[in-house]
Amino acid sequence: MAVPxxxxxxxxxxxxxxxxxxxxxxxxxxxNRACGELTSPHEACRTCGQYRGRQVVGV
Incomplete structure (x- = not known):
């Protein structure tokens, strides 16, 4: 192991x-115009469950 x-x-x-x-x-x-929450990019919205205009998570 390397030692200084x-x-x-x-x-x-x-x-x-x-x-x-x-x-x-x-x-x-x-x-989503109805939501407008701040989310991380490339992730489904935690409030409305949409990603790129499609419903992907049931909220």
Whole structure:
């Protein structure tokens, strides 16, 4: 197993950790005019159960 030869400095450790970022989830509005909820793209709407204009989940 690989073992580091020297201790990593605080500045290098913090510089590496600064790249860990969270991103805001992408949301799109439901194409169903009656619903209009924000949903994740490429997923059926949790409120009305439609995906791309078709009823795919019984709600």
């Amino acid at each position: 030869k020297r201790k990593m400095s605080r500045s290098n450790t913090r510089a590496r950790r600064s790249q860990w970022k969270t991103s805001v989830p992408t949301l799109v509005t439901c194409p």
